[in-house]
Amino acid sequence: MYLARREYQVDVFERYSDLRRLDAPGHRASISMTLCQRGLQVLGDIGVEEAIRLLAVPVYGRRVHMTTGLGPFQPYGNRDEALYNISRNELNRALLLHAACFPNIRFHYDEKCIDVDLATTTISLQNMQTGVITRHHSDLLFAADGAYSVVRRYMQRLDRFNYSQRYLDYGYRELTIPVTAMGEPAFDRNELHLWPRGHYLLLGFANRDDSITVSLFLPFAGALSFASLQTPEDVRQLFAQSFPDTLAHMPWLEEEYFARSANSLVTIQCSPWVYRDRVALIGDAAHGIVPYYGQGANAGFEDCFILDCCLDRHGNNWQSVFADYEMLRKPNTDLIGDLAAQHFTELCDRVNDSRFLLRKQIERKVNQLYPNVYIPIYSMIAFSSRPYTQAMEIERRQSVVIDRLMALDQIEERWNSAEVEQIIHELIQEFLSDHCYEETVSLV
Amino acid sequence: MYLARREYQVDVFERYSDLRRLDAPGHRASISMTLCQRGLQVLGDIGVEEAIRLLAVPVYGRRVHMTTGLGPFQPYGNRDEALYNISRNELNRALLLHAACFPNIRFHYDEKCIDVDLATTTISLQNMQTGVITRHHSDLLFAADGAYSVVRRYMQRLDRFNYSQRYLDYGYRELTIPVTAMGEPAFDRNELHLWPRGHYLLLGFANRDDSITVSLFLPFAGALSFASLQTPEDVRQLFAQSFPDTLAHMPWLEEEYFARSANSLVTIQCSPWVYRDRVALIGDAAHGIVPYYGQGANAGFEDCFILDCCLDRHGNNWQSVFADYEMLRKPNTDLIGDLAAQHFTELCDRVNDSRFLLRKQIERKVNQLYPNVYIPIYSMIAFSSRPYTQAMEIERRQSVVIDRLMALDQIEERWNSAEVEQIIHELIQEFLSDHCYEETVSLV
Numbered sequence: 001m002y003l004a005r006r007e008y009q010v011d012v013f014e015r016y017s018d019l020r021r022l023d024a025p026g027h028r029a030s031i032s033m034t035l036c037q038r039g040l041q042v043l044g045d046i047g048v049e050e051a052i053r054l055l056a057v058p059v060y061g062r063r064v065h066m067t068t069g070l071g072p073f074q075p076y077g078n079r080d081e082a083l084y085n086i087s088r089n090e091l092n093r094a095l096l097l098h099a100a101c102f103p104n105i106r107f108h109y110d111e112k113c114i115d116v117d118l119a120t121t122t123i124s125l126q127n128m129q130t131g132v133i134t135r136h137h138s139d140l141l142f143a144a145d146g147a148y149s150v151v152r153r154y155m156q157r158l159d160r161f162n163y164s165q166r167y168l169d170y171g172y173r174e175l176t177i178p179v180t181a182m183g184e185p186a187f188d189r190n191e192l193h194l195w196p197r198g199h200y201l202l203l204g205f206a207n208r209d210d211s212i213t214v215s216l217f218l219p220f221a222g223a224l225s226f227a228s229l230q231t232p233e234d235v236r237q238l239f240a241q242s243f244p245d246t247l248a249h250m251p252w253l254e255e256e257y258f259a260r261s262a263n264s265l266v267t268i269q270c271s272p273w274v275y276r277d278r279v280a281l282i283g284d285a286a287h288g289i290v291p292y293y294g295q296g297a298n299a300g301f302e303d304c305f306i307l308d309c310c311l312d313r314h315g316n317n318w319q320s321v322f323a324d325y326e327m328l329r330k331p332n333t334d335l336i337g338d339l340a341a342q343h344f345t346e347l348c349d350r351v352n353d354s355r356f357l358l359r360k361q362i363e364r365k366v367n368q369l370y371p372n373v374y375i376p377i378y379s380m381i382a383f384s385s386r387p388y389t390q391a392m393e394i395e396r397r398q399s400v401v402i403d404r405l406m407a408l409d410q411i412e413e414r415w416n417s418a419e420v421e422q423i424i425h426e427l428i429q430e431f432l433s434d435h436c437y438e439e440t441v442s443l444v
Numbered sequence: 445m446y447l448a449r450r451e452y453q454v455d456v457f458e459r460y461s462d463l464r465r466l467d468a469p470g471h472r473a474s475i476s477m478t479l480c481q482r483g484l485q486v487l488g489d490i491g492v493e494e495a496i497r498l499l500a501v502p503v504y505g506r507r508v509h510m511t512t513g514l515g516p517f518q519p520y521g522n523r524d525e526a527l528y529n530i531s532r533n534e535l536n537r538a539l540l541l542h543a544a545c546f547p548n549i550r551f552h553y554d555e556k557c558i559d560v561d562l563a564t565t566t567i568s569l570q571n572m573q574t575g576v577i578t579r580h581h582s583d584l585l586f587a588a589d590g591a592y593s594v595v596r597r598y599m600q601r602l603d604r605f606n607y608s609q610r611y612l613d614y615g616y617r618e619l620t621i622p623v624t625a626m627g628e629p630a631f632d633r634n635e636l637h638l639w640p641r642g643h644y645l646l647l648g649f650a651n652r653d654d655s656i657t658v659s660l661f662l663p664f665a666g667a668l669s670f671a672s673l674q675t676p677e678d679v680r681q682l683f684a685q686s687f688p689d690t691l692a693h694m695p696w697l698e699e700e701y702f703a704r705s706a707n708s709l710v711t712i713q714c715s716p717w718v719y720r721d722r723v724a725l726i727g728d729a730a731h732g733i734v735p736y737y738g739q740g741a742n743a744g745f746e747d748c749f750i751l752d753c754c755l756d757r758h759g760n761n762w763q764s765v766f767a768d769y770e771m772l773r774k775p776n777t778d779l780i781g782d783l784a785a786q787h788f789t790e791l792c793d794r795v796n797d798s799r800f801l802l803r804k805q806i807e808r809k810v811n812q813l814y815p816n817v818y819i820p821i822y823s824m825i826a827f828s829s830r831p832y833t834q835a836m837e838i839e840r841r842q843s844v845v846i847d848r849l850m851a852l853d854q855i856e857e858r859w860n861s862a863e864v865e866q867i868i869h870e871l872i873q874e875f876l877s878d879h880c881y882e883e884t885v886s887l888v
Contacts, residue, residue, distance in 0.1 A: 160664070160708050164608030220604070264604050 001046045002308040004102040011138065012099075013111045013125055019093045031174065032205050032213050033091065033291075034059075035084040036382040039298035042305045048098040055094060056084035057206050063191040065202075065245055073191065074360075081383040083192065083294060085205040091297070113145065116154040121278045123151075140318065141279045144300075147268055147288030152281055156270075163270045168290060168341065169219050170200075171226060171262040177204065177212040177249045185210040186249040194347065195243045200224065201348045202243050214246070217344070218262075226262045265290040267337045273326045277318035280325065282307070287333035292343040293381060295336050302385075303329055332388040339381070339388070355406070362405050362415050369421070370428050374398055397435055401427045445490045446752040447586075448546040455582065456543075457555045457569055463537045464544075475618065476649050476657050477535065477735075478503075479528040480826040483742035486749045492542045499538060500528035501650050507635040509646075509689055517635065518804075525827040527636065527738060529649040535741070557589065560598040565722045567595075584762065585723045588744075591712055591732035596725055600714075607714045612734060612785065613663050614644075615670060615706040621648065621656040621693045629654040630693040638791060639687045644668065645792050646687050658690070661788070662706075670706045709734040711781045717770045721762035724769065726751070731777035736787040737825060739780050746829075747773055776832040783825070783832070799850070806849050806859050813865070814872055818842055841879055845871045 004010050035043075035056060043049040060082050064071035076082065099105050108125070114133070115124035122137045143151030156163055177186045187193050189206035193214070204214035219225040229235050232254035239247050247253070268288030273281045283300030307325050314320040349356060366374045375384070380391035404427060405411060405420070414420050448454050479487075479500060487493040504526050508515035520526065543549050552569070558577070559568035566581045587595030600607055621630045631637050633650035637658070648658035663669040673679050676698035683691050691697070712732030717725045727744035751769050758764040793800060810818045819828070824835035848871060849855060849864070858864050 160611040160710075162610050164610070166606050166608070167604040266604075 001099055001102060001105070002304050002311075004099075004105045005046070006311065007104065008140075010102075010105045011108060011136065012105060013108045013113065013123070013136070015112045015128065016110070018096070018107070018109045019089060020096055031088050032085055032207065033088050033297050034205070034294035035086060035091075036294065036298055037081070038295070038382075038385050039301040040084065041385050042301040045305060046098070048094065051098065052086065052091060052094050053084065055090045055208065056086040057189055057208060058082035058084055059192045059205065060190050061192070063188065063193050065193060065195045065243070067242065067244060070245075076379065076383065081379065082190075083382060085207070087207065090208075113150045116141075116151050118154055118158075118275050118279055139278075143279065143281045143285045144283050145285050147266060147284040149281065149285035151279065152270065152285050155272075155275060155279070155281070158275070161270065161272070164268070165288075166267045166341075168265040168267075168344070169221075170217050170344065171220050171264050172215045172217045173226070173257065173260050173262050175214050175216060175250065175253065175256050175260075177214060177246060178251070179210045180249065183210075186212060186246075195246075196348050197242050198348055200242075201344075202246070203347070217348075220262065220264075229257075232258070267341050269334055269337060271326070271330060273330065274322035277322060280307070280322050286329075287337055289333070289337040289340045290344070291340070292347060293336065293340040295340060295381065299333055299336055303333075335388045335392055336381070339392075354412075358412060358415065359402060359406060362411075363402055365416065365421075366401065366405075366424055366428070369424060373428060373432065374401065398431065401431055445543055445546060445549070446748050446755075448543075448549045449490075450755065451548065452584075454546075454549045455552060455580065456549060457552045457557065457567070457580070459556045459572065460554070462540070462551070462553045463533060464540055475532050476529055476651065477532050477741050478649070478738035479530060479535075480738065480742055481525070482739070482826075482829050483745040484528065485829050486745040489749060489752075490542070492538065495542065496530065496535060496538050497528065499534045499652065500530040501633055501652060502526040502528055503636045503649065504634050505636070507632065507637050509637060509639045509687070511686065511688060514689075520823065520827065525823065526634075527826060529651070531651065534652075557594045560585075560595050562598055562602075562719050562723055583722075587723065587725045587729045588727050589729050591710060591728040593725065593729035595723065596714065596729050599716075599719060599723070599725070602719070605714065605716070608712070609732075610711045610785075612709040612711075612788070613665075614661050614788065615664050615708050616659045616661045617670070617701065617704050617706050619658050619660060619694065619697065619700050619704075621658055621690060622695070623654045624693065627654075630656060630690075639690075640792050641686050642792055644686075645788075646690070647791070661792075664706065664708075673701075676702070711785050713778055713781060715770070715774060717774065718766035721766060724751075724766050730773075731781055733777070733781040733784045734788070735784070736791060737780065737784040739784060739825065743777055743780055743832075747777075779832045779836055780825070783836075798856075802856060802859065803846060803850060806855075807846055809859065809865075810845065810849075810868055810872070813868060817872060817876065818845065842875065845875055 035052070040049050040053070043052055060080065061073055061075035063073055096107075100107075110128040111125040111134075112128055113123050114126050117123075120137065121139065121141045122135055123141065124133060124135050126133050141151065143149050145151060155161055180186055185206050187204065187206070189210060189212075193202075193204040193212070195202035199219070201217040202214050203217065204212045206212050218229075221227045224238070229238065235254050235257045236247075239250065239253060250256075266288055267290055268284075270281070270286065273286045282303045284296065286303070287299065289296050289299065303325075306329050307321070310321045310324040310328070314324065346356075363374075363376050367376060367379075375394075377391060377395040380386055380394065381388065384391070386394075401424075405415070405424065408414065408420065408423070411420070479496070484493050484497070487496055504524065505517055505519035507517055540551075544551075554572040555569040555578075556572055557567050558570045561567075562585075564581065565583065565585045566579055567585065568577060568579050570577050585595065587593050589595055599605055624630055629650050631648065631650070633654060633656075637646075637648040637656070639646035643663070645661040646658050647661065648656045650656050662673075665671045668682070673682065679698050679701045680691075683694070683697060694700075710732055711734055712728075714725070714730065717730045726747045728740065730747070731743065733740050733743070747769075750773050751765070754765045754768045754772070757768065790800075807818075807820050811820060811823075819838075821835060821839040824830055824838065825832065828835070830838075845868075849859070849868065852858065852864065852867070855864070
């Protein structure tokens with residue numbers, strides 16, 4: 001759409017059928033994804049944000065389920081920030097409907113890319129219905145073909161292409177908590193539900209129909225793992241012991257568990273993203289990340305926005321556009337890839353580590369006192385459009401304040417006292433005088 | 445040979461022709477490689493060390509060439525340790541001659557692997573002379589097919605295969621300094637010759653015929669780079685300015701420069717190395733590293749030794765043999781891969797950083813005073829068979845001693861004084877009481 005707006009003729013080749021058809025076959029089971037400020041701003045920029053917001057369920061904070069009962073609600077920041085949970089298929093359908101309004105975008109469905117000639121930007125496509133193979137040449141080729149990108153595989157054959165794929169030892173299985181007999185969601189629909197258990201995790205988001213999709217994160221191998229859960233009884237026992245409040249709401253637990261396979265989790269990084277002034281990787285094809293920070297789709301949409309900014313700068317000098325695009329984006333997507341992989345540990349340990357929880361409470365307190373100065377890293381990532389690397393740099397500086405508070409004697413008892421509040425004021429004044437604090441946000 | 449010694453029937457498939465034939469075509473130009481203690485010990489274990497030592501040129505230390513003249517000779521350690529420079533083809537020829545003595549090793553030359561079926565350990569081979577394709581099944585498959593391993597490419601298609609290939613921005617071109625008109629080597633044949641120039645480097649080893657092979661390390665792109673050297677004059681000017689003492693000895697400099705292409709430098713890491721109890725990656729196929737530490741071949745030979753140790757432990761339970769092999773080896777080869785990539789900077793900066801040189805001098809002094817306690821990391825890597833990870837752990841602890849010496853006031857002037865020597869004694873006593881120092885070396 002960004003390209004069509006600039007009056008380029010755009011051809012979109014899609015391996016699966018037209019999602020707008022109700023009977024469209026072959027698509028992946030519809031998984032949940034989360035949109036946040038970063039992604040929504042880009043969708044707003046192309047005029048489709050409101051349509052998509054209507055399809056999404058806002059989530060205003062986290063709720064930890066302990067084996068002994070519900071923990072307190074932990075709101076995201078102090079400003080009604082929300083994540084928006086949406087079905088992948090519904091998001092794509094809305095985007096397709098919007099894109100169809102551009103006369104210079106042509107869609108080609110059921111076309112699987114089977115060969116790429118980078119030097120001539122020619123791709124070979126096989127029709128999944130008819131088997132017919134056709135070739136398509138274009139001046140520019142954007143590879144938005146996902147974490148297992150075919151185009152990237154051809155770029156890998158070039159000399160000095162850097163590439164890494166790193167899998168977590170963990171995987172996940174998606175399961176469903178249907179609406180209750182009363183037609184209501186089993187748990188609050190506007191909360192992210194977390195069952196953190198140290199080395200494993202259950203995580204749930206409500207869908208538009210009030211069912212809840214939960215993801216069970218487990219190691220692939222080991223004492224308690226996908227490999228160790230062999231029988232329906234094993235699965236039921238795990239849920240009874242570890243997630244007791246879900247069991248009454250999951251009538252099909254065992255059937256569903258064994259009907260679905262465990263998905264693996266990969267982080268993909270590579271460079272260069274671009275080939276001369278002809279080919280560019282974009283979205284997951286350029287940077288596959290794990291879902292723990294909810295940033296995958298958002299980072300992909302942001303790629304489009306940044307690429308459009310580079311077009312503003314360099315006109316149709318595509319060599320410069322591409323070089324700038326990679327230079328601006330890659331450090332940011334490398335960072336979110338690393339952060340996302342680390343964040344799993346944080347999600348898992350959320351109930352078990354009292355120092356960690358104290359740190360979060362103190363962070364929230366400092367943020368309440370100085371909402372424009374001290375913003376937790378999670379909020380900068382999810383609820384701002386600040387570049388990821390800039391967010392991380394600010395976090396590196398500001399975390400010194402929290403380190404010093406955590407080092408105070410008996411901080412466990414005193415953290416909410418007037419006395420400590422006075423120390424917070426002093427530390428923040430010091431912080432502000434040390435750093436010429438940049439309030440402005442610049443995306444590129 | 446390790447396998448043949450255990451009476452396995454071994455089939456070796458080699459893409460190129462039999463190197464023992466004088467006219468064997470298709471082999472890579474013979475590059476130099478270095479053997480050290482680690483590799484020689486393994487060669488000794490299979491009874492071929494002496495034969496190979498005779499083909500190698502021992503190098504007892506480094507000689508830095510500055511633009512103003514020769515620097516002092518820097519011996520490796522204090523114990524006559526040496527690196528052994530050998531031509532890759534001569535090394536391989538000697539190994540082939542030795543292997544031919546085993547009746548249960550069969551060689552298949554000119555056979556290129558074009559397909560691998562991991563599940564049935566069946567490989568398809570195309571004969572490079574006749575074009576005929578054959579299939580070969582075996583119970584076990586060892587992929588010793590190098591950094592661009594075909595077998596590994598098939599393993600990469602399995603789920604959750606971790607893989608990374610990282611290229612340096614630098615490459616190298618090999619050039620020759622022939623023997624002088626007097627029939628002598630242009631520079632001392634038993635020294636590693638270094639022309640470190642901060643951002644680039646020339647490095648030379650003498651060959652058996654007293655010619656010297658030098659490698660020019662330059663960035664691929666930038667102000668001074670392989671891309672910037674366009675004409676014979678550019679090349680001559682670089683050598684005249686940066687490596688003036690070589691110029692008189694390089695009559696074919698420009699022709700040779702443009703006749704050879706620049707080689708890229710890649711670090712490859714992956715996991716798993718093994719597939720069930722059937723397939724194992726070994727050598728560069730499992731861990732491609734850059735040549736700066738001279739450890740590539742040594743690490744590959746060590747793989748064989750460790751695999752043999754695992755066979756001692758687990759008999760022919762190959763599932764356990766392979767699991768143990770990967771567990772013992774991978775942390776070590778990951779480490780040497782990282783160290784080798786970093787070592788380039790150390791080689792380049794060797795003349796420019798006076799603090800760095802002082803640190804090396806102090807290290808040497810401490811090593812002279814305590815030759816069995818303080819051993820520089822380079823010596824532990826090159827002149828011992830200590831596992832790489834263990835060497836690094838010891839370095840982490842012992843470097844504190846040098847850090848504290850470097851922090852002394854006016855250490856630049858005082859480092860060789862009796863006073864500082866007294867401090868060294870105290871620090872080492874402290875170090876010895878802090879760490880229960882392990883003198884024993886255990887390989888596995």
